[in-house]
Structures are given as structure tokens and as C-alpha cells.
Amino acid sequence: MTQSAEPVRRGRGRRPTDQVRREVLQAAGELLLAEGMGGFTIEKVAALAGASRVTLHKWWPSKGALALAGYFSVVGHTLAFPDTGDIATDLTAQIRAFVHLMRDTRAGHVIPELIGQAQTDAELSAAYRERYSAPRRALAVEALERAKQRGQVRADVDSEVVVDQLWGACYHRLLIPDLPLTDEFAEALVANLLTGIGRP
Amino acid sequence: MTQSAEPVRRGRGRRPTDQVRREVLQAAGELLLAEGMGGFTIEKVAALAGASRVTLHKWWPSKGALALAGYFSVVGHTLAFPDTGDIATDLTAQIRAFVHLMRDTRAGHVIPELIGQAQTDAELSAAYRERYSAPRRALAVEALERAKQRGQVRADVDSEVVVDQLWGACYHRLLIPDLPLTDEFAEALVANLLTGIGRP
DNA sequence: CCTCAAGTGAACACACTGTCCATATATTTC
DNA sequence: GAAATATATGGACAGTGTGTTCACTTGAGG
Numbered sequence A, B: 001m002t003q004s005a006e007p008v009r010r011g012r013g014r015r016p017t018d019q020v021r022r023e024v025l026q027a028a029g030e031l032l033l034a035e036g037m038g039g040f041t042i043e044k045v046a047a048l049a050g051a052s053r054v055t056l057h058k059w060w061p062s063k064g065a066l067a068l069a070g071y072f073s074v075v076g077h078t079l080a081f082p083d084t085g086d087i088a089t090d091l092t093a094q095i096r097a098f099v100h101l102m103r104d105t106r107a108g109h110v111i112p113e114l115i116g117q118a119q120t121d122a123e124l125s126a127a128y129r130e131r132y133s134a135p136r137r138a139l140a141v142e143a144l145e146r147a148k149q150r151g152q153v154r155a156d157v158d159s160e161v162v163v164d165q166l167w168g169a170c171y172h173r174l175l176i177p178d179l180p181l182t183d184e185f186a187e188a189l190v191a192n193l194l195t196g197i198g199r200p
Numbered sequence C: 001c002c003t004c005a006a007g008t009g010a011a012c013a014c015a016c017t018g019t020c021c022a023t024a025t026a027t028t029t030c
Numbered sequence D: 001g002a003a004a005t006a007t008a009t010g011g012a013c014a015g016t017g018t019g020t021t022c023a024c025t026t027g028a029g030g
Helices: A017-037 A044-049 A053-059 A062-075 A089-102 A107-118 A122-149 A160-174 A182-193 B017-035 B040-049 B053-059 B063-074 B087-104 B107-116 B121-151 B157-174 B183-197
Strands: none
Touching: A017 A044, A017 A053, A017 A062, A044 A062, A044 B087, A062 A107, A062 A122, A062 B063, A089 A107, A089 A122, A089 A160, A089 A182, A107 A122, A107 A160, A107 B107, A122 A160, A122 B063, A160 A182, A160 B157, A160 B183, A182 B157, A182 B183, B017 B040, B017 B053, B017 B063, B040 B053, B040 B063, B063 B107, B087 B107, B087 B121, B087 B157, B087 B183, B107 B157, B121 B183, B157 B183
């Protein structure tokens, strides 16, 4: 969108706060997508944005918090959950979309690295739960509750647990890649849960 | 077991290789359990073990690889999967044990941090899969295959997917702590999968 | 126009990494 | 047992990133 990958030199003196904020987030997002958390440093972001490291430290409490903010500023999430009236169809579609996103886009590298960084970065951990995972959990839980009212899911089932058994299973293969994320995997997740794996 | 938390000074000259190796791993494990990955550095391990940093770099290709090796040298894993003949009982027992381990011991802090570090440490990632996750997956898959032969699980079910829906769900709550790991959670995981969540 | 808030550059101490030596000692070989 | 080899050691080095302090300069609001 703007210039990028070019270290910027600027004169001394104050600049408009909003402009600095925007340019820093833009630079952070671009650097994160380009190099991943391995090459992501506050120093590089500052150089890329032509801003002072002092300013960055002032606004973002940690490297991870800056990275997450940069990610959001570059990747505009839509956050929609289709409702066809059939929970199996909706869950499968949503999980297939998630699998596709993680397998075929930069998000598949960046999201695991952010979760990884969050394990030793309390600020990032809190921000990630609040701004990323919690809203997405909520959408899925709502869809499951609607399915309960339609009689497609038993009323005594804990929807939160189901979320962990669907998306959590995907994150498992994403973070500990013993096995790959595939479309068949996405379909099997839904089928196993709805039908059950036990003999009747 | 031996001395610990005390930086060691030693004279110049070669020492027996096995002894150095043991002391380094011991120090690495203790430091990891004491401070977590946040405070875990090669330099500290070297100082604690009274060894040279050069030696550490020679044997372990990355900070994460050293940490994992240290973890194994301090925490002696048993790696058993009981077989009572009832898959529901066995799975519940095993997952409850896992939940307990992660909730009530240092492993609950160290394992997530190792997985987190593995996202930007290829050496650790490979070592973790090979030495930790793969063997544990295999045990669970074997148990599920036995259950299939007993007629307790449908033959067309992919056991690997089931593993992700049980343990992966736990790792999800461990790595992204929106919700806590509880005994009820462990039981719900098994019940949901065996019975199914759909209306008959 | 004047004051205050805020970004900027420069410099600093600090920690960790990764690497280079020369030296000293253990291990192996003869 | 002595020589040859292998390997750990201390010390030093440059490179990078962090976090902070300081004086300076400029934008924004009254």
C-alpha cells in the first residue's frame, strides 16, 4: 500500500500521533508477514516505519503485542459464521475454511508463531485471547446453541468442549505437525462428533 | 541430586565427555523447571554446569533442543497406556492423568513453552515430534485399534483424528487458555466422541 | 502567541549469541 | 608407559537486540 521494505530516515521533531501509529502498525504487519516471528524485532519495525524505538516501547508493552497489532492492521478479518440451518454443513464449511486459511496463506505461519510467542509473553497472551480467540469461540458456540434449539444437537452437550474438539484439533495439527491439515480431516472432525465413533 | 543453582568455576582443560554431558543436561533441566523458557539461556546453563558455551553449541544445535534434552534428563517419563478392555475407561483415565499432569506440575508450564519455542526453532520442533509427541500418539492409536477389534469403536473411524479430538483439545486449552483444564472437561471429551453429540 | 505534550536522535549499559584462539587435560594408540 | 589425538576450557571478540536516559524539536490546543 505505502512504501515498504525501505528503511526511512527522517528529521528530528514531533510528528502527528495518528500518523506514527498507522505507519508503525503497517510496518509491523509487513515485517511479520515477510519474515515471521523469527526475524521480527522492535528495532526493525522502528527502522522500517522511520520511528523511534522509544515511541514503540511506549505504546506496545512487548514484541508480541506489537506483532499482533500489526497483524490485525494488515489482515482485515471478516469474522462471519454462515447459518444454513444445518449445523453439520455450517461446521464443515467453517472448519474447511479455517484449514484452507492455515494451509494456503501466510496466516498458517504467523498464527502458530504468535501462539508460540504468547507462551512466554503475557501481554501477547492476553491480547490474543481477547481480540482473536475469544470472539471466534463465541461465534462457534452461538452456532451450536442455535443447533440445539433446532434439535440437531443434544441439549446436555457443552458447546465449549465441542469447540475444543473441532478447532482445537486443528490447532493441534498446526502447532505440533505430526500429521497434515487436510479437507478430509476437517470432514472427519465433524462426522466423528455428530455421529459418534462408538458401535451402536 | 547434585549441587544446583550455584555457578561453578573450574580450571582449564578437558573433562570426561560423559560427565560434562550429564552435568549440562542436569543444569538445563533444573534451569528450565525453575525459570521457564523465558529465563532459559545457553549462557546460564553453561555457567550453572560449569561448562564452556562452546561445548554446548557443539552438541545441541539450538536453545530449544538443549531445553528439551534437559527436560527429559530431569523428568523421567514412564509412557504407559493401561488396557482394561474398555476403551471409554482407558481413554478417560489417560486424559485425566494428562490433565492432572498439566494442571498440577511444572510440566504444565514447561511443555507449552517448549511447543511455543518450537514454532520458531526447527531443531526443537523435529526433536519434540520425534521424541515426545509421536510416541504418545502411537500409544493412543494402538489403544483405539484394539478397541476396534473388540467392537467398541467403528472400524471406519480414523484413529489419528480421534487422537487430535481428545489430546489436541487439551493442548488447545493449555496453549490458548480461554477456558481451564478440568476433570469434567476430560470426561466430556470422551463422552462426546463415543456417544456423539447429535440427536438420534 | 504561548504552553504543553509527544516524537526524535543519540548515546549508554546490559545481555545473549556465535565464533575465534591458545592451552590443558582425557582418551586412545602403539 | 609414552606418544598422538581428541576434546573441554578460559578469554576474547564482534554483532545484535533490549530498555532507558537525555536534550532537542515540533505538532496541537488554549
